[in-house]
Amino acid sequence: MGEFVIKMPDVGEGVAEAELVEWHVKAGDPVREDMVIAAVMTDKATVEIPSPVTGTVVWLGAEIGDKIAVKAPLVRIETAGEGGEDKAAAPAPAPPKPVQPLRLVEPAMPAAEKQPAAPREATAKLAEKPLASPAVRLFAREHGIDLRQVAGSGPVGRILREDIDQFVARGAAFSPAPIAPARKTATEEIKLTGLRRRIAEKMSLAVSRIPHITYVEEIDVTALEELRATMNRDRKPEQAKLTVLPFLMRAIVKAVAEQPNFNATFDDHAGILTRHSAVHMGIATQTPAGLMVPVVRHAEARSVWDCAGEMSRLADAARAGTATRDELSGSTITISSLGALGGVVSTPVINHPEVAIVGVNKIAVRPIFDGTQFVPRKIMNLSSSFDHRIIDGWDAATFVQRIRTLLETPALIFIEG
Incomplete structure (x- = not known):
């Protein structure tokens, strides 16, 4: 009999550690070669770790939520042959599976509160x-x-x-006796693990290091909605259904061409702003596992239909947990939309290290005075946040007003140059 040690593999370039999000085995369980024994997460990608040997698990080196350094001992397996160390565990990508263990705590009621x-x-x-x-x-x-x-x-x-x-x-009346609502004293402790912890860390980083300025403007999208309905009615079977977002993506492409500081990333340690000619559009997407940001690459080279198709493909992959690491990273500017739940105003958090995020609020019919009378118009607010270290208020307003012009006169979106 021997003992085989599986070490934490290198799960990506420059990654020094990964978070354990799931065990598939426990001490005493038999395992066979190539059987998945654990799942770890780094940079919003979940990686499954298989066993290179057949044997019995005798020791687990971490608990769910722990961060494990590359090459640190992860599992010990008792084998029939001689022992050894795993030097080439080959992790395979897998959908994110968030684990949120619950622990119910029932505090004892003080003597003075006993009924x-x-x-x-x-x-x-x-x-x-x-x-x-x-x-x-x-x-x-x-x-x-x-x-x-x-x-x-x-x-x-x-x-x-x-x-x-x-x-x-005995004198009791046919009326409900007044009974005070029962006191509730239970609490739940939920350990943030996996994607939820990644989101928490990234939001904390963005808010603590980026001084946000948020600018809100209302957009009359009546003409845009008429155009969108016409294009959807005439679309080909293989074309994705158009929402407002593909038009907004194309409007942003035109706006950043005039103000390149908005399509940029800022290294605040080095004090270097990197302006990108390629527009890699992050689309904040809610998934069963939590918020992800799949990236539509080279939006500057895509048509409205192409933007819609790629955005739909990436959103489906993110929700299914099959999006790759490359599809979830590398954005240069981000769009955030809550769809019909978008509310009137929001304060979107910038996707660090970017310097701008455009938030889309819901469309609502409102009475607008046209100079002689009130007429019903479809109005949508844009709530956009900017890194105030890079973007001044005047520039932010100019950027949003350019987008407003393009969306309110949607024919301009299709004019090249």
């Missing part, structure tokens, strides 16, 4: 469910009688119809 004992004639304790037939329960409910106040004379304290009659005869 007094129930009255003697109510032999059934208030905290216990009284025994009674469905017919008796229905009768009591219809007449507003709390069965917990009725003493049962049947077997094992079962409440009979006669018991209710006697209860009423």
Whole structure:
């Protein structure tokens, strides 16, 4: 018999550690060669770790949520042959599977808060469910009688119809007895692991290091919605359905061409702003595992239809957990949209190290005065945040107003140059 040690493999370039998000085995379990034994996460990508040997697990080196350094011992397996160390574990990508263990804590109630004992004639304790037939329960409910106040004379304290009659005869009225709502003292402790912890860390980083300025403007998208409906009606079967976002993507492409500082990333340690000619558009997407940002690469070279198709493909991959690391990284500017739940105003958090994020609020029909009368128009707010170290308020307003012009006159989106 020997012992084989599986070490934490190198799961990506420049990655020094990964977070353990799932165990597929426990001590004492048999394993076979190539069987997945654990899953780790780094940079929003989950990687499964297989066993290179057959044997029995004798030791696990971490708990869910722990961060493990590359080459640190992860699992020890007892094998039939000689022992050794795993030097080339080959991780395979897998969908993110967030783990959120719950631990229910029921604090003890202080002596001063303990409830007094129930009255003697109510032999059934208030905290216990009284025994009674469905017919008796229905009768009591219809007449507003709390069965917990009725003493049962049947077997094992079962409440009979006669018991209710006697209860009423003793002077109790057919009205619900006032019962104070039960106090709730339980708490839940939820350990943030996997993607949820990554999101928390990234949001903390962005808010703590980026001084945000948020600018809100309302956009009249009546003409855009008419154009979108026409294009969707005439679209080909292989074309994705158009939403507002592909038009917004193309408008942003035109706007950043005039103000390149907005399509940039900022290294605040080195003090270097990198302006990108390629527009890699991050699309904040809600998934069952949490918020992800798949990236539509080279939006500057895509048509509205192409933007819609690629955005749909990436959103489906993110929700299914099959998006690759490259598809979830490398954005230069981000769009955030909550769709029909978009509210009136939001304050989107910049996707570090970018310097701008454009937030889309819901479309609503509002009465707008055209100079002579109020007319119904479809209005959508844009709530956009910018890194105030790089973007001044005037520049932010100019950027958003350019997008507004393009969306309110959507023919301009299709004019090249």
